Amino acid sequence: MSEDYNKKTNENKIEGRNAVLEAFRSGKPVDKLFVLDGCQDGPVRTIIREARKHDTIIQFVEKERLHQLSETGRHQGVIAYTASYEYAEVEDMLALAKERGEDPFLVLLDGIEDPHNLGAIIRTANLAGAHGVIIPKRRAVGLTATVAKTSAGALNYTPVAKVTNLVKTMEELKKEGLWFVCADMGGEKMYDLNLKGPIGLVIGNEGEGVSRLVKETCDYVASIPMHGDIDSLNASVAAGVLAYEIVRQRMA
16 A cells, blocks of 8 residues: 555554554444564454454554554554544445435545545545445555545545445446446547446546456446646546536536
8 A cells, every 4th residue: 555654644543452452342443453463462362353353454564663653652562543434335325316316426446545536536526416435445545534634524425435345346236227437548538428327437546547357347448538748647637527527418
């Protein structure tokens, strides 16, 4: 993950065995757990068991790495990073669309690592009338304080779900009538595609784009016309351009 955990704000960091265990047992969403490699203490084993129960990403690291991450110097072999906001369920997004009497419009992010990009995309999703944003658990940034700040308040109104398997989630949503379009340079010009109806817009990783399996699961691949001297747009800008083409077609 490209985001440096050392630079995260303290409000997302929980250190020490009792504090981390209490975070899990209280139901607080924990994005990632760092554990001292080789530590077999009973309390640490209990924490690891709780983390697996909640499908939290666990990373076993050397003592020096924990010392680097620690703000207090009293981590006791465990440091957890929690989400600044509660995650929603995908079902909540479909219910929101139904409540508004609209075709579902979801934004799916395939490995966005920059918290500023994620925050900007959530902001755009809200303004474009999307019913929610779906992100994967692995190799992607979660709902940090930076994401919340960059979203300019949109995180209070736009549900964000975190799923274990993006492809499986897409396949389940197809059964609900959604179809998917991803942004990729090799696709059809976006203006030539019919982007109406229940839709999921898929935006790929900042450097590598949409992964192969996710791209193969999409129904359409859309390219954004570009006439400059560089060959790609920032991920959040690409999301905005395509989201508003969907808005334009829906309004028409």
